[in-house]
Amino acid sequence: MALRATYREASGVTVVDIGGRITLGEGSALLRKTIRELLEEQRTMILLNLADVDYIDSSGIGELVSAYTGVKNRGGNLKLLHLTKKVHDLLQLTKLFTVFEVYSDENSALRSYQ
Amino acid sequence: MTEDSKHLEVTLETQVESVNLAEEMCLRVAEAAGFGEDDCYRIGMSVREGVINAFHYGNEERPEKKIHLALDLTPEKMVIHVLDEGRGFDLSRVPDPLAEENLLSTSGRGIFLMRAFMDEFEVIPGRTGGAEIVMSKKLPSPGSTGMNGTSQGAAPKKES
Numbered sequence: 684m685a686l687r688a689t690y691r692e693a694s695g696v697t698v699v700d701i702g703g704r705i706t707l708g709e710g711s712a713l714l715r716k717t718i719r720e721l722l723e724e725q726r727t728m729i730l731l732n733l734a735d736v737d738y739i740d741s742s743g744i745g746e747l748v749s750a751y752t753g754v755k756n757r758g759g760n761l762k763l764l765h766l767t768k769k770v771h772d773l774l775q776l777t778k779l780f781t782v783f784e785v786y787s788d789e790n791s792a793l794r795s796y797q
Numbered sequence: 798m799t800e801d802s803k804h805l806e807v808t809l810e811t812q813v814e815s816v817n818l819a820e821e822m823c824l825r826v827a828e829a830a831g832f833g834e835d836d837c838y839r840i841g842m843s844v845r846e847g848v849i850n851a852f853h854y855g856n857e858e859r860p861e862k863k864i865h866l867a868l869d870l871t872p873e874k875m876v877i878h879v880l881d882e883g884r885g886f887d888l889s890r891v892p893d894p895l896a897e898e899n900l901l902s903t904s905g906r907g908i909f910l911m912r913a914f915m916d917e918f919e920v921i922p923g924r925t926g927g928a929e930i931v932m933s934k935k936l937p938s939p940g941s942t943g944m945n946g947t948s949q950g951a952a953p954k955k956e957s
Binding site: 707708711740741742744745746748749751752769776777778779781783 | 816845895899900902
């Protein structure tokens with residue numbers, strides 16, 4: 684399934700709802716484009732809602748890391764929300780759980796930016 | 798190769814689409830061989846990573862080069878070969894993606910994932926002069942719960 688991404692504003696945070704596969708090619712490219720657009724609009728508090736992301740490969744992991752560091756370098760913060768089991772386990776396996784702040788509840792995630 | 802073994806071989810173009818194609822092909826074989834859902838996920842991911850490795854690092858995304866994918870299905874295991882037409886590489890020189898200094902690297906996790914998801918993994922010099930990834934997964938034993946994808950390993954399990 685192709686990746687899709689839409690975003691909305693909530694409590695000063697841009698919540699990006701993502702669905703599909705973040706893999707080499709279009710999936711990774713769309714995530715990169717979305718983050719670039721948000722940074723161009725000076726939106727640097729970003730919450731990626733991955734509830735509907737059922738698959739990520741190493742290219743997608745690399746894109747998530749790139750998004751994280753890109754946002755950090757702009758003085759912002761990128762956090763993750765609602766990981767599926769596969770994505771959760773993949774981040775754990777690659778030790779990226781120690782890097783990303785991950786939330787299972789949107790309100791808690793939004794409060795963490797304040 | 799015994800009479801009970803099956804062999805499948807395909808030559809892929811050096812392009813992004815080959816990654817999905819290889820994954821889909823191997824998944825069909827894995828499903829037909831009786832692997833459970835979780836093992837199919839691990840096999841599919843490993844094939845993706847092997848072909849991404851060949852596409853990007855081995856063949857350096859050069860379209861005139863090919864990626865050679867082969868599958869051997871024996872009564873014991875499924876063996877996957879991914880051969881590129883690059884210059885080969887030394888596995889011992891691949892950086893550890895779990896090292897603190899590499900955690901924020903945007904690449905370099907493919908080999909790690911293949912090692913984590915497959916039962917056997919090695920890189921040998923290929924007949925093309927490039928690198929050949931050889932990896933295998935043991936078939937679930939008859940009557941085992943592996944059909945439902947509950948084999949061991951660090952890999953993710955199906956989302957409930």
